Amino acid sequence: MSEKEKPIQQLLRILPWLALACAFSPVLIQLARAVPELQFGWSVLLAPALMISLAVRDRHRAVPRRGLAQALLAIGLLIELIGLAGGSPGIARVGLPVSVVGLVLWTGFPSVKTAMLAFWAVPIPVAIYGLTTPNLESAYAHLGAAFGALLGADIHAGGPLMRTGADHLELDPYHNGLHLSFVMTQLVWYAAARNGTSVPKTLGRMVCVAVAAVPLQILAVLVAVLLLLAGAPDAANLWLDHGAWLLTAILGVVWIETR
Numbered sequence: 355m356s357e358k359e360k361p362i363q364q365l366l367r368i369l370p371w372l373a374l375a376c377a378f379s380p381v382l383i384q385l386a387r388a389v390p391e392l393q394f395g396w397s398v399l400l401a402p403a404l405m406i407s408l409a410v411r412d413r414h415r416a417v418p419r420r421g422l423a424q425a426l427l428a429i430g431l432l433i434e435l436i437g438l439a440g441g442s443p444g445i446a447r448v449g450l451p452v453s454v455v456g457l458v459l460w461t462g463f464p465s466v467k468t469a470m471l472a473f474w475a476v477p478i479p480v481a482i483y484g485l486t487t488p489n490l491e492s493a494y495a496h497l498g499a500a501f502g503a504l505l506g507a508d509i510h511a512g513g514p515l516m517r518t519g520a521d522h523l524e525l526d527p528y529h530n531g532l533h534l535s536f537v538m539t540q541l542v543w544y545a546a547a548r549n550g551t552s553v554p555k556t557l558g559r560m561v562c563v564a565v566a567a568v569p570l571q572i573l574a575v576l577v578a579v580l581l582l583l584a585g586a587p588d589a590a591n592l593w594l595d596h597g598a599w600l601l602t603a604i605l606g607v608v609w610i611e612t613r
Contacts, residue, residue, distance in 0.1 A: 426456025
């Protein structure tokens with residue numbers, strides 16, 4: 355390939371992705387506006403970062419399958435149109451990762467495993483968090499209060515609310531461990547795509563870390579209780595909303611990259 359042909363080839367590789375971005379611009383714009391307002395919204399940036407990390411060193415290529423690619427692209431666009439027409443951004447967003455996988459199958463780059471990470475760029479619908487409320491966060495609160503009592507603190511729990519003296523900490527449906535599971539499963543998929551682990555083994559590991567998210571969330575609540583007892587309820591809320599998942603993501607990526 356001559357030096358003049360290289361920029362042309364690079365442009366031809368980028369054009370399909372630019373076209374996809376244009377097709378899903380309403381979804382991308384809406385998502386960009388919603389991220390600062392969504393609970394754990396910033397965590398959706400983790401998946402694109404992991405995808406870029408894989409793509410720049412990806413030696414695997416997806417086998418072009420034009421028929422399946424066309425079907426996935428059409429399905430993704432249809433999902434987007436249905437979501438936009440129905441006023442449901444959550445549904446419209448699902449069309450984006452479907453189309454990303456379809457475009458990878460069309461172009462042959464990067465690998466399909468890399469493209470699958472796009473599904474973790476779609477925030478968990480708010481309604482799903484509500485499936486376990488208020489029972490699960492109330493159980494966490496009572497465990498937290500029991501932990502504080504073991505330390506000799508005067509702390510009581512009523513439903514999802516923990517109170518000690520003038521300070522209090524209230525757990526909400528977002529603190530049920532689902533988001534930690536969301537972060538940990540994508541790290542498992544990232545590790546598998548990086549190391550070439552088989553899909554069945556990867557799925558088994560994803561199930562394991564999804565279950566492990568519950569005790570990990572309990573640990574996060576206990577850390578929040580320590581902050582509450584230290585007279586820092588704002589820090590406890592900040593830890594539950596941002597600190598726990600961010601620390602999990604950082605430690606997970608470091609562990610994967612240094613293995």
